Amino acid sequence: MSDLIxxxxxxxxxxxxDLKLNVPSIDKQHEQLFLLAIGVSHAIQAGADEESIRxxxxxxxxxxxxHLSFEERLLASNNYPQLNSHKLAxxxxxxxxxxxxxxxxxxxxxxxxxxxxxxxxxxxxWLSDHILRVDxxxxxxxxxxxxxxxxxxxxxxxxxxALIEFEGGGGMTGRLENISQSSLFLHIPPPIPxxxxxxxxxxxxxxxxxxxxxxxxxxxxxxxxxxxxxxxxGQLSTSNIYQIAxxxx
Numbered sequence: 466m467s468d469l470i471x472x473x474x475x476x477x478x479x480x481x482x483d484l485k486l487n488v489p490s491i492d493k494q495h496e497q498l499f500l501l502a503i504g505v506s507h508a509i510q511a512g513a514d515e516e517s518i519r520x521x522x523x524x525x526x527x528x529x530x531x532h533l534s535f536e537e538r539l540l541a542s543n544n545y546p547q548l549n550s551h552k553l554a555x556x557x558x559x560x561x562x563x564x565x566x567x568x569x570x571x572x573x574x575x576x577x578x579x580x581x582x583x584x585x586x587x588x589x590x591w592l593s594d595h596i597l598r599v600d601x602x603x604x605x606x607x608x609x610x611x612x613x614x615x616x617x618x619x620x621x622x623x624x625x626x627a628l629i630e631f632e633g634g635g636g637m638t639g640r641l642e643n644i645s646q647s648s649l650f651l652h653i654p655p656p657i658p659x660x661x662x663x664x665x666x667x668x669x670x671x672x673x674x675x676x677x678x679x680x681x682x683x684x685x686x687x688x689x690x691x692x693x694x695x696x697x698x699g700q701l702s703t704s705n706i707y708q709i710a711x712x713x714x
Contacts, residue, residue, distance in 0.1 A: 469499060471589055473590055478593055484596050486604050490535075490539075497528060497532075498525075498528060498532060501525040502588045503585075504525075505522055505525055509582065529559070537555065540606050543606040545606040551599060561587060561591075626639065626640055627640075627670060628679075629667050629670075630669075631666070632665065632666040639692055647697055648694065650691075650695070651694075655689060661684060662684065663684055663687060664684060665684040666682075668680065668681055669682045681697075681698035682695040683696045683698070
């Protein structure tokens, strides 16, 4: 039983009593979203540095996207008749959330302290209202054996692309996924060329960051049906990751 208490502008909510839908996979994600939002708020109140606040906010945004996608797939698989209106509510929230995230991406310490509570209030108010009014209507269409996704610890499913050039010649483009500060995964349509091997050196341009310059990287893992994992020489900043996460194809 969850003892999570959620402070909202409209009043304090008890997750177990007020917001639980009795759909384990969805309840687990909703609870995690509130915990991540509270984590951002606590980081600010504790006087955390700007980088820590941004990382917390990015993890929150990544999990928001993961949850909404999971919920929409679930409802679609069960032929929910109000799916389009449900997705519309999600898209409106994502737009508002993205605007607040952009303000956090480049804020100074003082501005972060002002902006992050807005993100917390907006998320907790929207999510609690959405659960109470919209999700409750769809409970009968939320049955699933799929395991709820876990937070990605500042690793994001992205829609950006990259150009990679390997030592000895040969280059290709691929779709970015799971970027952290020192590694990423590049989706490449199979078959992956036999000359790409682990420890192969390369240079990669990450869009929209690297419009002119490339950065060194090394192949650390090959998945024949999916693509390659790369280690980047020199860490990406949280700001860099945020720019890529905002890329729209």
